[in-house]
Amino acid sequence: MSLAALEGGLTVRLRIVQGRIDAVTIANDRPLDAASALVGKPIADALRLVPLMFSLCGTAQLQAGLGACEAALGIRPSPAQLAARRLLLLAETVGEHGVRILRDWPALLGEPIRAEGIRALRGALSPLRKALYPDDDWAAPGGGRLDPDAGVIAACLTAVRAAARAAIADPSLPRVVKERGLADLCRSHPEPPETGPFARRRDHPLVAPLVARHGNGVLPRLVARLADLDECLAEMDRIVLNPDPGWPAPPHGDGPGHATLEAARGALSHHVTLTDGRIMAWRVEAPPEINFAPDGPLARGLIGPAGGDPVFLARLAVLALDPCVGCEVVVEGV
Amino acid sequence: MCMAIPSRIQTIENGNATVECFGETRVVSLMLLNEAVAPGDYVLVQAGGFAAEKVPADQAEEALAVLADVLAGAAA
Numbered sequence: 001m002s003l004a005a006l007e008g009g010l011t012v013r014l015r016i017v018q019g020r021i022d023a024v025t026i027a028n029d030r031p032l033d034a035a036s037a038l039v040g041k042p043i044a045d046a047l048r049l050v051p052l053m054f055s056l057c058g059t060a061q062l063q064a065g066l067g068a069c070e071a072a073l074g075i076r077p078s079p080a081q082l083a084a085r086r087l088l089l090l091a092e093t094v095g096e097h098g099v100r101i102l103r104d105w106p107a108l109l110g111e112p113i114r115a116e117g118i119r120a121l122r123g124a125l126s127p128l129r130k131a132l133y134p135d136d137d138w139a140a141p142g143g144g145r146l147d148p149d150a151g152v153i154a155a156c157l158t159a160v161r162a163a164a165r166a167a168i169a170d171p172s173l174p175r176v177v178k179e180r181g182l183a184d185l186c187r188s189h190p191e192p193p194e195t196g197p198f199a200r201r202r203d204h205p206l207v208a209p210l211v212a213r214h215g216n217g218v219l220p221r222l223v224a225r226l227a228d229l230d231e232c233l234a235e236m237d238r239i240v241l242n243p244d245p246g247w248p249a250p251p252h253g254d255g256p257g258h259a260t261l262e263a264a265r266g267a268l269s270h271h272v273t274l275t276d277g278r279i280m281a282w283r284v285e286a287p288p289e290i291n292f293a294p295d296g297p298l299a300r301g302l303i304g305p306a307g308g309d310p311v312f313l314a315r316l317a318v319l320a321l322d323p324c325v326g327c328e329v330v331v332e333g334v
Numbered sequence: 335m336c337m338a339i340p341s342r343i344q345t346i347e348n349g350n351a352t353v354e355c356f357g358e359t360r361v362v363s364l365m366l367l368n369e370a371v372a373p374g375d376y377v378l379v380q381a382g383g384f385a386a387e388k389v390p391a392d393q394a395e396e397a398l399a400v401l402a403d404v405l406a407g408a409a410a
Contacts, residue, residue, distance in 0.1 A: 003339065003355055003356045003358045006337065006339060006356075006401060006404060006405055007337055007338075007339055007381070008337065009381070031337075031404060034337065034401075034404045036407070037400050037401075037403045037404045037407065038400075048396075049396065049397065049400055052340075052389075052393055052394075052396060052397035052400070053337060053397060053400055053401065053404075054337060055337065055338040055340075055378050055397075056337065056338050056380065099366075103366070103382070103384070104382070107382075113365070115365040115366055118366050119366065119367075119368050122366075122368055122387075123368050126368070324381070325381050326381035326382065327381075
């Protein structure tokens with residue numbers, strides 16, 4: 001197994017016959033059982049390792065793993081802890097969407113990456129965790145010492161809002177998609193199961209009219225990501241934070257625990273089994289397993305006219321569904 | 335899945351770094367980093383060839399030890 005295999009990736013193969021994509025196969029070589037490396041470790045060690053191993057959306061990964069462990073231990077965190085975690089999760093989603101919109105959207109069109117905007121957004125987000133949890137212990141089972149610094153948090157949210165709204169102001173990709181008549185690309189009927197911003201925001205006022213015209217095509221998906229980012233910002237402003245000392249976790253616990261949350265790219269689930277405070281089993285289900293399933297929205301949606309540049313079409317469709325790993329597109333046939 | 339592997343910077347030139355991980359080297363862009371890095375530092379590398387963030391050495395080495403177990407388990 002190579003480094004590339006450890007990072008994982010998708011290979012999308014298009015079979016083209018007489019100008020039509022008539023078959024799409026998706027190879028997913030992401031190491032799905034990587035979480036099994038946590039088996040045998042004490043809970044605290046495993047929770048420390050989760051964001052280091054699954055560092056893309058590390059906050060979501062840790063919150064799902066933490067929630068699963070808490071469920072197994074019979075711990076119910078306080079509303080204050082859950083509110084603070086929610087704020088951190090939304091912040092991560094804003095950052096992930098920002099990178100997609102500022103880096104990958106222009107890159108697909110051959111435009112310069114908006115690196116300054118990404119750095120500004122990340123810089124604005126970075127003080128938030130310490131402003132909530134001064135000891136940086138938010139991921140302790142039951143919660144860490146939550147002592148929100150209202151002034152720093154307010155300044156942070158103001159800076160995040162400014163950086164994020166600059167990011168989503170007039171991005172070129174949705175406009176280009178519309179101009180080139182690609183709004184319906186990757187549309188499928190009936191719609192296969194899907195998770196992520198489109199599933200979350202298809203009823204949003206900016207998205208619903210596009211769904212009515214273009215179904216689950218790429219334009220509604222791209223606009224859903226913009227809407228999701230905006231809604232995340234609005235929810236961050238509404239969250240009420242209160243101090244909370246956390247819940248001292250019992251050192252041992254038995255049984256299974258599960259937790260699912262909505263990460264930037266969709267539903268993320270962690271399943272653990274504990275015995276005497278150690279990990280006996282750990283399994284992760286991540287959004288790409290749904291969105292890039294062999295019979296999922298990408299595989300079904302790409303069936304149709306190949307156009308002049310099927311690789312571009314496939315890359316656009318992949319980007320609209322947003323895998324967290326690299327994706328290679330291979331064309332077979334003529 | 336959802337992994338960005340910590341990689342150690344060997345050299346830096348023109349905003350790009352040559353990084354090493356598990357014996358493999360590659361060149362990544364540093365343009366998205368907010369903080370200064372130097373040879374010997376660890377960065378997380380994301381799809382597309384971008385260093386996403388600097389990682390403290392102790393955390394990077396702990397992650398690499400676990401990921402080495404994943405590699406060994408897959409090879410077994």
